[in-house]
Amino acid sequence: MNTCLKITCMLALLAAATCPAIAGERSTPVPTAIRVRAVEKNGTDVVKVGSTESRVIAELGQPIAKYGDNVWVYPNYHANQPVDEKLGCTTLLITLENDRVSGIALVNQRAAKVVAARTKRDPAFFNRQLVASR
Helix, strand or coil: CCHHHHHHHHHHHHHHHCCHHHHCCCCCCCCEEEEEEEECCCEEEECCCCCCCHHHHHHHHHCEECCCCEEECCCCCCCCHHHHHHCCCCCCEEEECCCEEEEEEEECCHHHHHHHHHHHCCHHHCCCCCCCCC
């Protein structure tokens, strides 16, 4: 392949990768998760970290899906601030460890797919307790 043709091909690939009109706008949002302190009903916390599995079921019902045994999925939730809607974070994920809530997050669809895929590969991934150091 001659040099002129190589340069033309490289420019075409660069244009396709960087030009929204050619490549299309990014339709898939960045995976986003917002930590949640508690789930409330009528101004009262009904599920929070430490709540039992049976309490979650009593207050929220059965999840529409489970990622592994420890991540439960509940659609159509929102935060008490509008940030969740701007980011598309309307899916509630409840993470359980030893039959108790260990984490709560609102996520967008892309993040939910990432969590589902990661949990499928490593079911215990989200229950690991890590320590950071510097």
